Amino acid sequence: MTKSQTRLHALSFDVEEYFQVANFASHFARDQWHTVEPRLDVGMDAILRALERHRARATFFFLGWIAERHPQMVRRCLDGGHEIASHGYEHAFLQHLGPEGLVRDLDRTEEALMAAGAPRPRGFRASTFTLTRNTFWAFDELVRRGYRYDSSVHPIRHPTYGVPDFEPGISRVERAGGSIVEFPVTTVRALGRNLPAGGGGYFRLLPGAVTRAAVAHCESKGRPACIYLHPWEFDPHQPRVEAKASARFRHYVNLDRTLSRLEALLGRFAFAGLEEVLEREGALSKRTG
DSSP: OOOSSOOOOEEEEEEEEEEGGGGGGTSSSSGGGGSSOOOHHHHHHHHHHHHHHTTTEEEEOOOHHHHEEEEEHHHHHHTOEEEEEEEOOOOOOOHHHHHHHHHHHHHHHHHHHHTOOOOOOOOOOOGGGGGGGTTTTHHHHHHHHTTEOOOOOSOOOSSSOTTSSSOSEEEEEEETTTEEEOOOOOOEETTTTEEEOTTHHHHHHHHHHHHHHHHHHHTTTTTOOEEEEOOOOOEEEEEEEEOOOHHHHHHTTGGHHEEEEEEEEEEHEEEEOOOHHHHHSSSSOOOOO
C-alpha cells in the first residue's frame, strides 16, 4: 500500500526505562534505580532504525534522569532530526509533585536536556498523563517558562488520569499568564465517549489495524493523529517483574509485536514530531533559526 501523503501525523516516544513505569513503582524504589541494569539501548535502537528506514521524524519526551545518564542518546535523537521534549525528571505524578515540586522538577529536567546538547525544551508531557482538572495549575508553570505546547491531557475516563470532556483535538488553553497549545494523544469517539487509540498499551493490546484505522479516521476528518509509545515496548526480552497479574499483563502483552506494528504504521502514514505538526497545522507559528 502506498504511504498516504495527505497529512502529517505526530509520533512521540516517552523515553523511560522499564523499571520506571507506574505499574512497577512498588518494585523499584527511585533511590535504587541506579542499581538496575539499563536496557534503554535495546528499544531506542529499534525505534531509531525504524524511523530512519521510513524517513520519519518524532518527538522524544525524555526523562531528565535518563538524559543525565544517557546524554549520547539525546544527541543521537538530535542527529536523526528528531525533537527533544520534556517528560519531567523522574516520572513523578503531578499531584504528587505539587506546584513547587513541579518547578524543581522542570528545572532539573531542562538542565539535564541542555547539558546533553538539546535546546531548551518547548514541549512537555506529564508522567502518566496526570495533567487533570485537579492539576491544571501545571499549565501556569508551563506558560511562565515559555513552553509552546503540552501533550499531557488524555480526554478519556481512567481511574488514574483523564479529562473526558476535554477537546480531543488540538486546542489552546488560556491561563492568567498566557496560553499554551494542547495536543492530546489520539482518541476515537464511540458509544458516547472518547476511547483511547493513540498508543501505549492499547497499541499492543488491540490489533494493529485498529490503530491504523484511527489514524486514517483522523486523516479523513482533516486533522492529525498523535501517537505515543515507549522504548521498553520494543524490548520483548526485558526482565520479568513479579508484579500483580493485571500489571504484568498491561506491561508485557504483545511486546514481540510492537516493532512490526510500528513498521506497518510508518509504511502507511507520514509522521513527524509534535512541534513540526503543530506548525504545519497553523497551531504554532513557525520558528526561524
